Amino acid sequence: MEKLFLCLFAFVLTQHCFMASLAMRITNSSIDESALLALKASLNLNADHVLSINWSSSFSFCNWIGVTCGIHHRRVRVLNLSDMGLSGTITPQLGNLSFLVELDLRNNSFHGQLPWDLLRLRRLKRVNLSCNGFSGEIPNGIGSLSMLQHLSFRYNNFSGSIPPSISNLSVLQTLDWNFNLITGSIPPEIGQLRRLKILRIAFNKLSGAIPSTISNMSSLEILSLPENSLSGMYLQTKDILKRKRK
Ligand SMILES: *[C@@H]1O[C@H](CO)[C@@H](O)[C@H](O)[C@H]1NC(C)=O
Ligand SMILES: *[C@@H]1O[C@H](CO)[C@@H](O)[C@H](O)[C@H]1NC(C)=O
Ligand SMILES: *[C@@H]1O[C@H](CO)[C@@H](O)[C@H](O)[C@H]1NC(C)=O
Ligand SMILES: *[C@@H]1O[C@H](CO)[C@@H](O)[C@H](O)[C@H]1NC(C)=O
Numbered sequence: 001m002e003k004l005f006l007c008l009f010a011f012v013l014t015q016h017c018f019m020a021s022l023a024m025r026i027t028n029s030s031i032d033e034s035a036l037l038a039l040k041a042s043l044n045l046n047a048d049h050v051l052s053i054n055w056s057s058s059f060s061f062c063n064w065i066g067v068t069c070g071i072h073h074r075r076v077r078v079l080n081l082s083d084m085g086l087s088g089t090i091t092p093q094l095g096n097l098s099f100l101v102e103l104d105l106r107n108n109s110f111h112g113q114l115p116w117d118l119l120r121l122r123r124l125k126r127v128n129l130s131c132n133g134f135s136g137e138i139p140n141g142i143g144s145l146s147m148l149q150h151l152s153f154r155y156n157n158f159s160g161s162i163p164p165s166i167s168n169l170s171v172l173q174t175l176d177w178n179f180n181l182i183t184g185s186i187p188p189e190i191g192q193l194r195r196l197k198i199l200r201i202a203f204n205k206l207s208g209a210i211p212s213t214i215s216n217m218s219s220l221e222i223l224s225l226p227e228n229s230l231s232g233m234y235l236q237t238k239d240i241l242k243r244k245r246k
């Protein structure tokens with residue numbers, strides 16, 4: 001009798017846990033759906049745009065165009081809205097896509113500042129915002145996105161200086177910030193990016209001396225710095241790269 005009671009108790013408990021975890025999953029994936037719908041609402045979409053039609057609550061958001069969910073959890077893993085002719089701003093709710101690994105918004109007409117809320121996306125590995133009209137300063141908090149491998153935002157209007165916290169991005173391989181309005185000098189901390197292969201910060205408003213720490217970036221294959229007001233060891237840097245290629 002006691003045994004039966006125990007079994008029953010265990011059964012009820014498991015059921016309870018199952019229901020609780022189910023409820024949690026539903027709650028969390030609805031956070032993702034509302035984040036995507038908030039983004040949709042901020043875009044200036046024509047009624048015949050593919051997103052107007054496809055991003056409909058009648059279907060699971062995991063099947064929406066440009067959205068890929070994880071296999072084991074119904075949370076957004078990839079958001080790829082590249083080449084979709086979108087214009088509008090990025091809504092703060094996007095920072096609620098806590099399982100986001102890849103964000104690709106390249107070649108659209110997004111504008112305005114990126115919300116700080118995006119710094120909550122600690123799983124991000126690949127971000128491409130190239131060819132848009134984004135503006136605003138690069139936040140120092142960027143150093144907290146410590147899983148970033150590729151960060152491209154060429155052809156935008158980002159301003160401010162390169163935050164020293166960039167040195168925290170220890171697995172970064174690509175940093176492509178060509179054609180923006182970035183000012184200040186290149187922080188010596190950049191030399192700590194030992195995995196960085198591509199560093200493009202040409203066509204900005206950088207000044208000061210190129211830090212000698214660049215010679216410590218042992219993985220560097222491409223270094224693009226022209227059209228700034230930099231001084232110093234550019235020729236030497238070229239030599240370093242040449243030596244590495246041999
Ligand atoms: C939305 O787009 C996806 C990907 O192209 C497609 O598989 C799906 O059928 C579309 N859904 C609707 C309702 O059009
Ligand atoms: C996004 O889609 C474009 C076009 O299909 C593709 O070239 C690009 O690699 C995709 N980006 C990511 C991060 O998968
Ligand atoms: C950019 O997106 C537009 C659609 O909005 C497309 O026609 C064009 O080919 C894209 N450009 C590139 C370089 O992919
Ligand atoms: C999503 O993010 C926004 C802004 O960061 C926040 O105000 C909101 O409470 C979050 N949660 C949900 C469920 O949308």
Ligand SMILES: *[C@@H]1O[C@H](CO)[C@@H](O)[C@H](O)[C@H]1NC(C)=O
Pocket residue numbers: 106107128129130131150151152174176
């Ligand atoms: C980001 O997008 C630009 C513009 O389409 C492209 O040239 C670049 O290779 C992309 N970067 C990465 C790391 O995918």
Ligand SMILES: *[C@@H]1O[C@H](CO)[C@@H](O)[C@H](O)[C@H]1NC(C)=O
Pocket residue numbers: 132133134155156157
């Ligand atoms: C940057 O801003 C200038 C001046 O407002 C504008 O002419 C230019 O088109 C913008 N560039 C991008 C890539 O949005």
Ligand SMILES: *[C@@H]1O[C@H](CO)[C@@H](O)[C@H](O)[C@H]1NC(C)=O
Pocket residue numbers: 140141142143144145146165168
């Ligand atoms: C560096 O990354 C760690 C996590 O790896 C984080 O806790 C810390 O706040 C980051 N520091 C800066 C300056 O961003």
Ligand SMILES: *[C@@H]1O[C@H](CO)[C@@H](O)[C@H](O)[C@H]1NC(C)=O
Pocket residue numbers: 191212213214215216
């Ligand atoms: C390169 O790194 C080594 C080891 O961390 C350090 O001792 C040296 O000062 C660095 N060189 C430059 C130019 O930063």
Ligand SMILES: CC(=O)N[C@H]1CO[C@H](CO)[C@@H](O)[C@@H]1O
Pocket residue numbers: 024027028098
């Ligand atoms: C990762 C994540 O967002 N987890 C949340 C899922 O929802 C539950 C209940 O609302 C939260 O407690 C978790 O933090």
